[in-house]
Amino acid sequence: MMPFINKRVKQKAAFSFFSLISVMVVAILFIILGFIIVRGASVINWEFLTAMPDEGMTKGGILPAIVGTLCLVAGSMIFAFPVGVLSAIYLNEYLKENWLKKFMRSMTNNLAGIPSIVFGLFGMALFVNKLKFGDSILAGSLTLGLLALPVIIRTTEEALKSVPDHLRIGSYALGATKLQTIRRVVLPIAAPNITTGLILSISRVSGETAPILFTVAAYFIPKLPHSIFDQAMALPYHLYVLTTSGTNIKESMPMAYGTAFVLIMLVLLANLLANTFRHYFSKKNKMN
Amino acid sequence: MKETDIIQVQELKNTTIENLYKAETKKVNLFYKDFQALKNIDFAVKPNTVTALIGPSGCGKSTFLRLFNRMNDLIDGVKISGEVILDGKNIYEKNIIVDELRKSVGMVFQKPNPFPKSIFENVAYGLRVNGENNKNRLEEIVEKSLIQAALWDEVKDKLKKSAYELSGGQQQRLCIARALAIEPSLILMDEPASALDPISTAKIEELIYDLKNKYTIIIVTHNMQQAGRVSDYTAFFYLGELIEFDKTKTMFINPINVKTQNYITGRFG
DSSP states (O other), X not given: OHHHHHHHHHHHHHHHHHHHHHHHHHHHHHHHHHHHHHHHGGGOSHHHHHSOEETTTTEEOOHHHHHHHHHHHHHHHHHHHXXXXXXXXXXXXXXXXXXXXXXXXXXXXXXXXXXXXXHHHHHIIIIIIISOOOSXXXXXXXXXXXXXXXXXXXXXHXXXXXXXXXXXXXXXXXXXXXXXXXXXIIHHHXXXXXXXXXXXXXXXXXXXXXXXXXXXXOSOOSSOOOSTTSOBOOHHHHHHHHHHTOSSHHHXXXXXXXXXXXXXXXXXXXXXXXXXXXXXXXXXXHHO | OXXXXXXXXXXXXXXXHHHSOSEEEEEEEEEEXXXXXXXXXXXXXXXXXXXXXXXXXXXXXXXXXXXXXXXXXXXXXEEEEEEXXXXXXXXXXXXXXXXHHHHTEEEEOSSOOOOSSXXXXXHHHHHHHTTOOOHHHHHHHHHHHHHHTTOHHHHTTOTTSBGGGSOHHHHHHHHHHHHHHTXXXXXXXXXXXXXXXXXXXXXXXXXXXXXXXXXXXXEEOSOHHHHHHHOSEEEEEETTEEEEEEEHHXXXXXXXXXXXXXXXXXXOO
16 A cells, blocks of 8 residues: 555645646746836826826836837837748748758747847848938837747747648648648638737837847937837837936836836737737637 | 531540540559559549459558549659559649649548538638639539538538537538539549448448449448448559459459458458
8 A cells, every 4th residue: 555655645745846836937927017016007197108208207208118119019020920920831831841941940940049139239230230221110120020030930830830731631632722722721720829929929029128229229209200210219128228327217216117017018918919819710710 | 627527526535535444544653762652553443433442551552542633742752653544634744733633533531621611611612722702603512512422401501610510420521522512523532431430431331322423433441341332343452562453242252362362351451
């Protein structure tokens, strides 16, 4: 009987240990969220969300930073989403298993490992200086887009891989071409998971500071951008400015927490929205 | 040429086509990289017959079946020599457009593989990818195909429901309806009943028997009784070779080759 009990005790102990660890992970997330909410929620009001910064960024609002970040997220996705999805389709559906595919895949993974400040430097050299976009929303969006590409490519590839081959073969057997098969069978099934990739990259892009540092971010512009060639403020960079290099850091600290709060809420909102889409897609797949 | 001459030529063509085999292979060899999966196979089926391909696993019968709609093309490293002739045309010639060819050959797979779409859209799929978008025409063909596949009565009230709500046997009949909708003249079946329960299997077999009137069918099966029940001709494959090919009755009662005899009586395989 002894070894049997022993096994059970071990099982119990292991189980408790694993659950303790996972509870800790969740707890850390909640502590961070709670910290930001407690400190930040008090400064949130209509003025904070809709007004220009005032009195050395210790008063007023953060509207230009909110708008700037929204522009950058949208701009980077307009560029990175189609490019990423199309390259993933090429990689997974068209390219045969050979050295080129392995090479391209490992390069994509390497791209994901490059520190974001290096993307910033590259963006400055290419978009700002060489292509003469200047410090602009366009240059910042493209730089952020490059950063998002590997995430989108990888998640899209995984999504495509999870589509069972027997459905592709069934489609070919009915006289469908490869393109028709991709469009009518593969993509509708992969869409929910591709959307997950989109969510992940939106979350990542909206919080990045380093890539926008040299390409778009402005210390202080009390007006909204008018074109893609304008500089803009952005939430993460604004947060950095408020905590490290404002005119009166002590006074602007509550504004910093408010900014962090807004940034987190934007990311949560994006996730929520994308999740709803995802749900809708997978429902449509099943029912239709 | 005068008009009467044209008609005569047409008639002549028709008679020759009737005499022709529906599908034929001449000295077909197939390699997967260095492995020879099919060895020098000569084979022919007449129109409106059911031919069963039997043999132990790995003997090449499924590979052979996939020659007729060029599904082997999808696998890397496959090399084919010899001729595969469908309605008098070598389908491995350079000017053949593969997806056009596949439109004239229906295929049913081992595991039911309906698309995650509605029942209606599953059957309409082959028509849509071939450019048919007229709603009335689609409805008409979908109904006709489902009736032919003996599924209409069970699904006519839920055509908009997902195909995944059907049972395994119903899904397989849906896949048959899907294949019939493109109006093929040859139907290939790769162990269509091996994943199904006995009742569903019986339904599929009945269906095969009925379909013979309109179509030519080649079916791969592991089940000797099934081959005996549904087929007019049987071909026995062993290690990539076509060992024996004859009328099913003749072959089951009086096989010539010892290997065939052993396989049919269940001594190996």
